[in-house]
Amino acid sequence: MSDDGASHGLTKWHGTTIIGVQRGDKIVIAGDGQVSMGNTVMKPNARKVRRIGENGKVVAGFAGATADAFTLFERLEKKLEQHNGQLLRAAVELTKDWRTDKYLRNLEALMIVADAENLLVLTGNGDVLEPDGGIAAIGSGGNYALAAARALTDYEDDPETIARKAMAVAADVCVFTNGNVTVETV
Template sequence: MRESAVRHGTTILGVLRDGRVAIAGDGQVTAGDVVLKHRARKIRALAGGKVLAGFAGAVADALTLFEKFEQHLRTADGDLRRAAVELAKEWRSDRYLRRLEAQLLVADPRQLLMISGDGDVIEPDDGVAAIGTGGPYAAAAARALLRHTRMSAAEIARAAMEVAADLCVYTNHAVTILTAPPEHGENEHTHDDERPS
């Protein structure tokens, strides 16, 4: 798997805190140094909103992986870790899937996992994980906020994504956030700081 193809052009961030998980994704889609779209959706709620997932990488490849992950999630009766391991095994061993250039970030209120085509299923030590070009910026900001504030998972995700958007040219301020369990009866929060000129 070519790392540049997987990382280039997005930011997906997951934050776990106090029995709740938030996954945030920016909306920018780029081809090289050209912005093609500002408000794409790169995150989804699965299993009736109990599991959240986001992707970085090629969109068609990621959608194929979402479908495969959902199949494994159903087979595993909603067991996130088992579904993630089974997807990673299939992804690594299947000739067609091995060519897919994407990464997934999946979570439920108890765990947060990064899945790659190299067969990796990585659970962070501190409840923060990020993928994509702006991932390191978002993760660093989220870790600082997690350690030094009492902000909720969704609040941390939003603030950290704003930091990433300020620093990474492949990340914009059109952020979508999903939480599990949902906050205030809703499961989607969209924020856009861009103003028409």
């Protein structure tokens, strides 16, 4: 994301872990509930993973500034409406806007989104990434969760079990991630 804000005299909100795991026809997105400001836990039970779109057919999780993420959730929902619920098309259109729009390009967030067919990572650089091996993770604890999930795939087939165990590893290692996990399945 960006610097720690020290040069601007601001305290940045940061830290979270979101993981997406796809196995067979099941996709799970899980996220922790901790919101931190500096070294202080401001809220332990935020909901960073939620269903969006018509009938909640899309699951989205975010890492980054909360207000920015909610703006992106709203924009993605509008794109889903415009493109008849086609997640891949809506994601491409959102990231185009995110990269080029003067207001949106300043948003500090990353997203993992999924529907029944797709697991994607969306960035403000215009990226729509399909993760290698069906596992994606973002946020301050993302690398810990990603490594744990990859190791678990040799021993575990259930994506929810993989996601929950990977989140537990991230919560044990990353001080900006807690064990209060929200899980949504598509």
